[in-house]
Amino acid sequence: MELQQIGLQHPAASLVRDIQNNRTGIPRRTFVAEGLFENNIVLETGVPVETLLWCPDAAYSDEAKKRAAQLADRARRAYQISEKTLARLAERPNPDGLLSVARLPDWDPATFEFGDDALVLVTDALEIPGNLGTLLRTMDACGADCLVMTNRRTRMTHPKVLRSSQGMSIKVPSLDFDDVDDAIDWLKRNRFRVYIADTDDSVNYRELDYRGRTALVVGSERFGVSRPWYDAGFQRVGIPMLGSADSLNVSVSASVLLYEARAHKNGW
Amino acid sequence: MELQQIGLQHPAASLVRDIQNNRTGIPRRTFVAEGLFENNIVLETGVPVETLLWCPDAAYSDEAKKRAAQLADRARRAYQISEKTLARLAERPNPDGLLSVARLPDWDPATFEFGDDALVLVTDALEIPGNLGTLLRTMDACGADCLVMTNRRTRMTHPKVLRSSQGMSIKVPSLDFDDVDDAIDWLKRNRFRVYIADTDDSVNYRELDYRGRTALVVGSERFGVSRPWYDAGFQRVGIPMLGSADSLNVSVSASVLLYEARAHKNGW
Structure with a gap:
């Protein structure tokens, strides 16, 4: 050559x-x-x-x-x-x-197709590229359908996203919404059950109903999930915190929830 | 002052x-x-x-x-x-x-005391301080009893361990063994069921017996768990990998396993 x-x-x-x-x-x-x-x-x-x-x-x-x-x-x-x-x-x-x-491929919310048992992760205002990459690696592994990003703070093409995702940022479909309300409308129109990861006033993550289309919403490392998600009235899902730390690393909590949903859907 | x-x-x-x-x-x-x-x-x-x-x-x-x-x-x-x-x-x-x-406090394997339902994480040759810190944060949150380190590659006092653990490296007890065989003997003497995190020839992590004292072993980011742990004949536990990535981030996989064990122990 x-x-x-x-x-x-x-x-x-x-x-x-x-x-x-x-x-x-x-x-x-x-x-x-x-x-x-x-x-x-x-x-x-x-x-x-x-x-x-x-x-x-x-x-x-x-x-x-x-x-x-x-x-x-x-x-x-x-x-x-x-x-x-x-x-x-x-x-x-x-x-x-x-x-x-x-x-990276362009995915379009208007034409994106889901099965009846789809699993979607929403990251709202996630800040750290390494956390986004780690999550994409988990999403590939647990067979999630796509990532939905709102209040986007980090680029999908950031070198650290590619590295920490082990290349899965190229493969896992991702949709980017400028407006949270558009993402909420889109999820509702597509008949998703939406759960917000937040331990306050929440249902234990083991006891949730993961049948049908499921969307899990995680927030920024510092501020959690933004207001409009709560205003939409979605159920909160919590992973019990038994020690003195008041939260888990976001890529850990999202991964525990994603695999819990997968286990229910696949009857493990 | x-x-x-x-x-x-x-x-x-x-x-x-x-x-x-x-x-x-x-x-x-x-x-x-x-x-x-x-x-x-x-x-x-x-x-x-x-x-x-x-x-x-x-x-x-x-x-x-x-x-x-x-x-x-x-x-x-x-x-x-x-x-x-x-x-x-x-x-x-x-x-x-x-x-x-x-x-940091000194903890001594010879005098460390466990309940009958203890939960222990073993990190063998873990390399990245941020992964160790993230794991300590999860260990605090899921009420794990202690961390056991073998083939130690990173210091518990590394600033990145403290930061990424959100200070939990000060609180979560950790025991350091120079020799893997000593750690194995110690776990056996204390009647732990030991599971090695490895998808090959493994039992699905949802179907495992987590009763009694449980120890989960995770390995280095690049090479996995070292030989002596396998030679001891412990059961392997696997988280199904449904995509094209062949492994999860180690702090993700260990966290999914730790919370699975906790959920079984607490009847969630």
Whole structure:
């Protein structure tokens, strides 16, 4: 494979740095996939690939070479980079010579389809990218249908979301609502039972009815779930807190609830 | 309260910096508590306080002043510091003028006492301080009895453990074994049912017997649970993985298992 060699100053490399540093003004839904694992997900899901940056000198495996060729075929642009440039662009050590710039799919609430037993997680004003990523990893594992984001505070394309989700941010469908009331209307129209994670005045999470379409709402790390969700009159669900801490980490509480719902739905 | 004013170069301030930067050679089990929340736990639990560093100019609340006086009474040494020095020593913004150097309690496996329905978490070679802290927060919340650490890779006094545990690293008892076999003998002698978290050849976590004393073993983020635990012939427990990711974040999987055990024990 013969590719034009570029350096750090080339616009394609600058874009990678801007994305990695979470700068503003990057093209919509654009993220950087590093290494074999993430690029395999890029290939597998068929998401659009804008640019491949390939460093043959830093490739350890035959598989990396094969994937580089496949990515080059799919990419709008493909360049070769030096080991030094790769080291400056990659976030993690040893990305096996592979960096690609790709685009997350767009999912549309108007056309999104659910089964009768769908499981949805709503994150309202979640702030920490690592928590969002950890949740996407759990959502994949428990077979949740999609993520709904309201009062969004972190980008789905943030490098830490991709890393902590182990690439699942590329796979798990996510819908973004500018207005909480639109998300509530949408859930109601789609006949979801909606539960707000909050221990105050709540039903024990083991005793809840998880039949039919279920949506679980978790809030921001500092302030919890925002007012409009409560105003809609949804039931609260609580995980008992038996010690002196007054809350769990949000990715822990959401995961416990998601797996509880899954266990009920699947009859475990 | 009249205290001697010290600066950044004073040994008491240097020690704080060494602990915050996770340097080696700091005194055993010594940690830095910042702000009202953590220092309230220090006061409440009665752990030994070595040093108080108090910055009255940066105190926002009357409670902070009251706690500073109580900490000064309890501390072997107490000093006053400037806002500038506080800013250099504190990890988080606005610690309400309060920094203390305190010591975690020592718990001894030989004398540790359990009820008949005890719940223990074993972390084998866990690497990431944030994961350990998140787990301690869950352990407090679900009323687990103690943490057992084998192949320890991270210090209980690491600032990130304290922060991500929301101070629960001061409260949740933890026992540290140099040798995995000693931990296994100790659990057997204390009549624990031991389950290894591993989806391969496992029993579904919902169907397990959690009666009596229960110990759950989770492993390192990269390599899982080490050989000796398997060689001891313990049952494996699995959380079904329904997607394409092959594992959950370790603090998520351990939390799902801990709450499952608690729900069975408490008849939820």
